[in-house]
Structure formats: C-alpha cells, structure tokens
Amino acid sequence: MSTRRAPRPNARPATRLLHTGTAALTAGSGPVNIPVVRTSTVRFENSARHAELHHRRAAGERVASYGRHGLDTHQALEEAVADLEQGHRAFLAPSGLSAITLVLLALLSPGDHALVADNVYAPLRRVDQTLLQRLGITLEYIRPDAETLRQRITERTRLVYLESPSSLLYELIDLPLLAGIARERGIPVAVDNTWSGGWFHQPLTLGANLSIQAATKYISGHSDLMQGIVVVDSPALAARLARTHEALGLTVGADDAYLALRGLRTLGVRLAQHQQHALQVAQWLQTQSQVARVFYPALPDDPGHALWKRDFGGASGLLSFAFADADDAQADAFVDALHYFGIGASWGGYESLALRAAPERLREHSLWRDGGLDGRPVLRLHIGLEDPADLIDDLAQAFERLRGG
Numbered sequence: 228m229s230t231r232r233a234p235r236p237n238a239r240p241a242t243r244l245l246h247t248g249t250a251a252l253t254a255g256s257g258p259v260n261i262p263v264v265r266t267s268t269v270r271f272e273n274s275a276r277h278a279e280l281h282h283r284r285a286a287g288e289r290v291a292s293y294g295r296h297g298l299d300t301h302q303a304l305e306e307a308v309a310d311l312e313q314g315h316r317a318f319l320a321p322s323g324l325s326a327i328t329l330v331l332l333a334l335l336s337p338g339d340h341a342l343v344a345d346n347v348y349a350p351l352r353r354v355d356q357t358l359l360q361r362l363g364i365t366l367e368y369i370r371p372d373a374e375t376l377r378q379r380i381t382e383r384t385r386l387v388y389l390e391s392p393s394s395l396l397y398e399l400i401d402l403p404l405l406a407g408i409a410r411e412r413g414i415p416v417a418v419d420n421t422w423s424g425g426w427f428h429q430p431l432t433l434g435a436n437l438s439i440q441a442a443t444k445y446i447s448g449h450s451d452l453m454q455g456i457v458v459v460d461s462p463a464l465a466a467r468l469a470r471t472h473e474a475l476g477l478t479v480g481a482d483d484a485y486l487a488l489r490g491l492r493t494l495g496v497r498l499a500q501h502q503q504h505a506l507q508v509a510q511w512l513q514t515q516s517q518v519a520r521v522f523y524p525a526l527p528d529d530p531g532h533a534l535w536k537r538d539f540g541g542a543s544g545l546l547s548f549a550f551a552d553a554d555d556a557q558a559d560a561f562v563d564a565l566h567y568f569g570i571g572a573s574w575g576g577y578e579s580l581a582l583r584a585a586p587e588r589l590r591e592h593s594l595w596r597d598g599g600l601d602g603r604p605v606l607r608l609h610i611g612l613e614d615p616a617d618l619i620d621d622l623a624q625a626f627e628r629l630r631g632g
Contacts, residue, residue: 240311240426241495248307248488250299261303261488265481267294287466289316295478304488305456308446311425311491312438314458316465318472319479323421323441324350326455328358330417330437331386333471337363340383344371344400346393346592348419349585370593371400376408384412390419391430391538392531395547395584395607396522397422398594399531402538406434415464421445424575426498427541431460444575445543448490448497451576452483497577497612501544504618505610511619512548517626519551519603544610545574547584549603557629558583558604564625567613574609579618582607 234246250261269291271277280292289305291298297305297319305317320326331354335341343351345368355366369375371389387409391400406416417437418430424445430438440446442454459465502525509523524535525542535542550558562570568581584605589595610618 243310244307244495245492247310248303248305250303261300261485263481263485264298264300265294266298269293269298287462287469295476297478297484298481300481300484300488301479304484304491307488307491308425308440308442308456309458311429311494312420312431312458313429314431314438314460315462316459318457318459318468318477319484320455320457320472320477321479322453323348323439323443323455324354325477326439326441326457327351327419328354329455329468329471329475329477330388330439330457331359331364332475333468334386334415334417335359335364336385338383339385340365340367340381341386341388342376342379342384343368343388344390344393345369346371346396346398346594347388347390348394348421349588349591351388352591368591371398371405373401373404373408376405380408380412380414384414387414387416388419389416389435390422391428392422392524392535393592393594395589395605396592396594397524397529397531397545397547398592399524399534399538401534402430402433402435410434421575422543422545423539423541424494424498424543425458426494427502427543428539431458433538436460436464441575442487443573445494445498445501446487446491447575448493449486449576450573450578452486454479454483454487498541498543500612501610502541504612504615505542505544505546507615508608508610508618508622509546512622515626517551517553517629519549519600522547522549522605543575545607546610547605547607549600549605551603553604553629555583555586555604558606561625561629562606564628565621566624567618567621568608574607576609577612578609579611579613580609 234243250258280290284290284292309317320329343366369379409416415436418435420430420438421441421444438458440456442456509521512518512521523546524531562581568579571580
C-alpha cells in the first residue's frame with residue numbers, strides 16, 4: 228500500500244509548498260523528491276483496466292493512460308502549482324506562450340470577441356495576428372480600467388485577458404473590480420501571473436478564473452527549462468482546457484517537470500531575496516538624476532502601490548526605469564557597460580539581467596502613451612541574487628560612463 232504525505236488543511240503557504248505533490252511511500256519508505264518517470268507507453272494489467280482508465284480520463288479525472296498525458300512527475304507538479312495558486316487543476320505546456328495559446332484556443336471560437344489589456348506580454352499579439360485572426364476570432368486591446376471594460380463588452384465577448392502587474396511598466400489593475408464586471412456578464416477572466424511566480428499573488432482568490440504562468444521564470448528559478456502552466460478554478464473550465472490540451476498534443480518532458488518541481492520548493496525563499504535586492508536597487512535608482520522614473524509597485528510613490536499592498540504579498544525582482552536624458556544608442560551603451568548584468572530576454576533565474584525595451588512594445592501600452600514619457604528609453608532589469616551593493620556599484624559606473632559621453 229502506498230501513501231502520500233499531504234499538508235494539513237490549515238497549513239501555511241510555505242509549508243504547503245514543501246508538502247504538496249510529494250512522493251508516495253511504498254512498503255513504509257520512499258524518496259523525498261518525486262522520481263523522474265519517463266515513458267511513451269503505459270502498460271495495463273488487462274483490457275478491462277485499460278478501458279476503465281480511459282473512461283475515467285474522459286470523465287475529467289487526472290489519470291495516466293499514455294506518455295503524452297504525463298505520469299507521476301507531471302502530476303506532482305500539477306498538484307503543487309494548483310495548490311500554490313489555490314485552484315482546481317493545473318495544465319502543463321511547453322512554454323509560457325503555449326500556455327497562453329492554450330487558453331485562447333480553449334475559450335474562443337470563430338466569431339468570438341475577447342478584451343485584452345493593452346499592456347500584456349507582447350507575443351500574445353503575435354498569436355492573435357498569425358493564428359486567431361485567421362480563425363475569425365477578434366481580440367480588442369483596451370486600457371484595463373473599469374469604465375473601459377464596461378463600455379467594450381459586447382454580446383460576442385467570451386474572455387477578458389489581463390496581466391497584473393503589466394509587462395515592462397508593471398501597471399497594477401484592480402482585479403477584483405474588473406473580474407466582478409466580467410462575472411456579471413458570465414465572462415471568464417484569465418490573468419498572466421508570471422511576475423509574482425504565484426507566490427506573491429493568487430488571482431483566482433480575487434475573482435479570476437484562470438491563472439497563467441511561464442514556469443520558465445520564477446518557478447524554475449535557474450534559467451534551465453522552458454515551460455508554461457495554466458491553473459483553472461472549476462471543473463467546467465478544466466474540461467474545456469483538457470479537450471484543447473489533448474487536441475493540440477501539448478506535453479512536457481518528465482525531466483523538465485522534475486526541474487520545475489525542484490525549483491518550486493525554494494520559490495518562497497528565492498523570491499524573498501529577489502524582493503529585498505530589487506527594492507534596494509529601485510530606491511537607489513530613484514536618487515539618480517539620469518533616471519526619469521522607476522517602475523516598481525513596491526515603491527511607496529508608485530501609482531499602483533495601494534493596489535499592490537492590498538492584493539500582493541510582495542514584489543519580485545523585475546523592475547524597469549526610464550532614462551531622463553539619453554537616446555537608444557546611449558541606453559544600449561549603458562547596458563554594454565554593465566559587468567554583473569547579463570543581456571537576455573528572459574528573467575526569473577538567480578542571475579541579474581538587463582535589456583532595453585523595444586519602443587514599439589512600449590507604445591502598445593496606453594499608460595506609456597498617456598504618461599508623457601514617449602521617446603525615453605526604458606531599461607528592464609531583473610535583480611538577481613548577487614549582493615545588491617555590487618549591483619548598485621555596477622549601475623553607478625555605467626551611469627558615470629553615460630555622463631562622460
């Protein structure tokens with residue numbers, strides 16, 4: 228007989244993170260970490276058992292009947308992330324973008340209309356332009372406020388898609404208010420929750436129906452895998468996603484599932500350190516004459532700070548700042564002068580990164596267009612686990628070079 232140690236119902240988040248999705252004990256013993264279970268083919272005891280499991284899977288139960296559906300390692304990760312996000316069920320995908328695509332294709336059909344916050348992760352627009360438009364699905368990009376949402380909902384609206392905080396500029400939305408407006412019309416709400424890693428923010432508890440993460444980022448924590456995860460709040464949504472997940476043939480390798488599960492166990496302590504370091508850097512950047520504005524909701528003077536304090540338990544290591552007086556070439560030279568910051572498009576690992584935001588991506592944001600900052604280069608920083616004093620010294624010498632021309 229095998230048993231799985233589960234957290235008690237009243238266990239706190241840090242405890243649950245370590246005790247959910249753990250290995251079973253067989254004959255009185257078992258591993259601490261769930262083993263990596265790889266297979267393409269699942270064998271069955273007999274034809275009746277084969278039929279039983281397929282019927283159970285068709286009814287929505289999470290059972291292993293084929294390698295593509297995942298086995299113990301995958302199921303443990305799904306259970307742990309669903310618990311982290313306080314949802315009903317999780318679905319794994321090969322990347323964050325594929326998780327986004329899964330949601331869009333599962334919930335939208337030809338002729339449908341979706342409202343999308345104009346400050347979302349930019350590649351979503353490519354899914355729209357290259358796939359959804361060909362299918363006759365309309366995505367409308369809006370400023371994510373209550374008045375605009377009420378005005379733009381139509382009889383064909385089947386999804387509201389948000390990100391909190393937003394990409395690049397970390398704009399906070401009033402998620403309970405927006406979700407309540409959508410709920411009155413029976414429209415599901417999806418939220419990209421990658422910035423918080425699911426640790427500092429649980430959109431499903433605030434009225435959203437689907438929470439999406441690129442596990443590539445903070446869940447992994449080590450910049451060594453690509454993965455996406457969608458958590459849903461109900462059996463009905465789980466059934467809709469399961470059908471599309473199956474039809475698209477989405478699958479994740481067992482080794483990547485194992486790496487994500489391993490990273491998940493240290494999510495809380497890593498993000499606490501990222502937050503501590505990022506806040507020090509953000510506060511220092513605010514004192515620099517060459518900085519026009521710092522975008523980081525944990526700062527008391529950030530426009531979204533009150534919403535952040537209400538809806539979040541902390542802040543991650545991702546922030547941005549706009550230069551006060553520099554052009555794109557000077558901003559690139561600033562990045563090239565950094566020693567401890569790598570130049571890379573991803574983030575969420577232990578290392579610090581710097582990258583200039585593409586101007587065309589910034590102009591998609593109504594916050595940017597209306598904020599009087601158009602034309603100023605914006606640098607996105609991921610503050611890693613290095614000593615923050617060294618990171619500040621590194622930024623200081625790059626500013627000094629910028630001043631020197």
